[in-house]
Amino acid sequence: MLVLGVDPGLATTGWALVDQERGKLRLLGAGCWRTPAEADHGTRLLQLWEAIGGMLQSSGPSSVAMERLFFSRNTSTAMAVSQARGVLVCAVAKARLPLHEYTPAEVKQSVTGSGSAGKLQVARMVRMILGAAVPVGPDDVTDACAVGICHQHASGLRGAVVGASRR
C-alpha cells in the first residue's frame, strides 16, 4: 500500500511517498513543492494544485495522509496555510482518493511513541524507520514522512483489528 504524506504550506509543501510491503515501510520518494513569494496568491495556489495533481497521477498512491490543522497564534500564517490546504484537499477529492487526517500529537505518538516528542526526536525516528533515503532538508519533508508513517501504522492496526475480529 502506497501512501502520499503531505505537509501543507503556501511557500513550502512537503511530500513523501511511503510504501508498505509485508509490514516493512519504505520511502519511494520525498521532497517539497515551493511557490515563489513574489508570485500572486492565485498563481501560487495554482502551482500547488498542479504539483499535487501531477504527483497523484504519476505515482498512483492508494491514499493521502495530512496533518489536521492546528490552532495557530499567527492568524495570517494560519490563513495562508488553510488556503493552500484547501487546494490540496480539493485535488485529493478530485482524484477520488481517500484523505486521512491526524492531529500533530497522533503523528508524534505514532512515530516516536510520545505525543509530545520534539522536532529532533521525530526526525531521528523518521530516519530510523525509513532509512537513509530520507532527504536531509526542511522540516516540511520530515513532517510529510512522519504523517505517511503514521497512516501506515494506523492502517496496519486497523487491519490487525479487523483480522482479530474475524477470527
Place this chain on the structure above:
Amino acid sequence: MLVLGVDPGLATTGWALVDQERGKLRLLGAGCWRTPAEADHGTRLLQLWEAIGGMLQSSGPSSVAMERLFFSRNTSTAMAVSQARGVLVCAVAKARLPLHEYTPAEVKQSVTGSGSAGKLQVARMVRMILGAAVPVGPDDVTDACAVGICHQHASGLRGAVVGASRR
C-alpha cells in the same frame, strides 16, 4: 465589463454577476453555492471548485472580485473559510482571470459612502444600485453583489484617472 463578485464560505458561497454598460450597473444573476454539512471536507471543496469553474466558463466575466480575508475571532470558522477561499482563488487563476481583492471597509465605503456601514445599510444600497433584481436571501448574496459593485466603482475610477492623465 462583467464582474463576478464572490463571498466565499465552505457552507455557503455567494456570487453575483455585476455588469456595467455606459456607466450603468446591472445585475445579470446572483445566488449562492451551498455544500452539504454531512459531506466530507474534500467533497465540499470539490463541489465549490466545480461550481465556480462552471460559472466562469458559462458566464465569461472579465474579472473576479472578492473580499480580503479579515481577522476572525472564531479560528475554526476562519480556517474553513480560508480553505474554501483557497479553492476559489485557485479556480480563478486556472481560468487565467484577474482577481481583485477589497477589504470589508473598502466595500462598505464604495457601496454606501461609509466604511463603517451596517449590514442593513449595505443591503439597502445594493438594492438601490442594482434594482429589484437582487434576490432577497442570505447575506452572502448581498455581500457578493456589494464586492462586485465595489470593483466596478474602482475600475470606473481607475478608468477616469487614466483618461485624465492622458489628456
